[in-house]
Amino acid sequence: MQEEKKVVYVNGYLALVVLVVLILISAYLGLTGLAFEQPVKLVLGIILFLVSFLFLNSMTIVGPNQAKAILFFGKYLGTIKENGLFVTVPLSQKSEISLRVRNFNSSVLKVNDFDGNPVEISAVVVFKVVDTSKALFGVDNYLDFIEIQSETAIRHIASEYPYDTFEDEDITLRGNTAEVSEKLAIELQERLAVAGVQIIETRLNHLAYATEIASAMLQRQQAKAILSARQTIVQGAVSMTQMALEQIEEGQEINFTDDRKIQLINNLLVSIITDKGTQPVINTGELKDR
Known part of the structure; x- marks a missing residue:
């Protein structure tokens, strides 16, 4: 070259x-x-x-x-x-040939994400020419080359990640736009080096589920959100109940029987987990026959 x-x-x-x-x-x-x-x-x-x-x-x-x-x-x-x-x-x-910094705004592309769900995505690519010889003689038309390679890279990056997930350690298109944009910039730089072009920045400017599945995926997101919230509440309730029993037994020197522990645990879990107000029931003791 x-x-x-x-x-x-x-x-x-x-x-x-x-x-x-x-x-x-x-x-x-x-x-x-x-x-x-x-x-x-x-x-x-x-x-x-x-x-x-x-x-x-x-x-x-x-x-x-x-x-x-x-x-x-x-x-x-x-x-x-x-x-x-x-x-x-x-x-x-x-x-x-111009050496100015320029923008390329890709069209909205329909791509399948990592989970196979169709999503709509587009990006803005900021670039400039740094090697005039490669830009003029390395490719047929460097502006058309940038457009085609940018859309190809966007499609590839979109298929590498899921649109959304509720696992914190997972990288998603919606939740980690900065990381995804950085990956896109690195891949674009590798593709456009032959054209003497330097990628300055890339940013996703449109991201959404495709219209044919948008309603269904919204319901799915809501269901996952409710499930994730319930799991967090249950984990917190179990931890709080265990801590309450330990503090009562240690601080008051009270030893509960297994039946009383089960009853106390049941009452605490119900009062913590329920999303409605609970009505307290006062236990005055057991009646004995005389």
């Missing part, structure tokens, strides 16, 4: 002054040789004028954050990245 290199060029303002002087000299020699029938001066004036005109034609203007790739009869000579007026190799072709 051809790498970018620097072409030979000189300051255009200084060269412009020199070329104007050379053109004046060539005009003087041509007119003098023609008037006094001195063919040597006439030929010298013509040659000097042609050389000055060729170099004058090779002048080029490079704007801020722009570059000019110089080709001489199909051969890549190098790139001018400085901004200003310059004179370079005569009879060369100059291809302009």
Whole structure:
């Protein structure tokens, strides 16, 4: 793969002054040789004028954050990245390319996530050209190449992770957008290195279940949320009940029978787990026959 290199060029303002002087000299020699029938001066004036005109034609203007790739009869000579007026190799072709930071907003893509659920996803890719040789000559059209490779990478990354899950250690598209965007940027950089493009940032800007399953997946999310909350409540209730029994027995030096423990545990669990208010029942003791 051809790498970018620097072409030979000189300051255009200084060269412009020199070329104007050379053109004046060539005009003087041509007119003098023609008037006094001195063919040597006439030929010298013509040659000097042609050389000055060729170099004058090779002048080029490079704007801020722009570059000019110089080709001489199909051969890549190098790139001018400085901004200003310059004179370079005569009879060369100059291809302009922008070095500005640009955005690419992908279309909304329908992809199956890791669990096989269809989701809609799109991303914004921030990039800039850092190697003009690869961007112009490494691929056919680097802007089209960026678009196609970006959508391909988005599809691949979306299929690597589930849309959502209730396991804290799992990486999901919805819950870990920063990590997913970072993975997307790394994969895009690997894909677009051949085009001389640097990825600055990627961000997901649209993420949702596909319309045909959105309602069903919402119910599924609600059911999972309720189940997860119930599991947390039960775990907390068991822990609180165990702690209460230990504190009562240790602090008051009370030893419960197995039946009394079961009854106490049942009452505590019911009062903690239930989502409705409980009515206390006061136990005044057992009646004995006399």
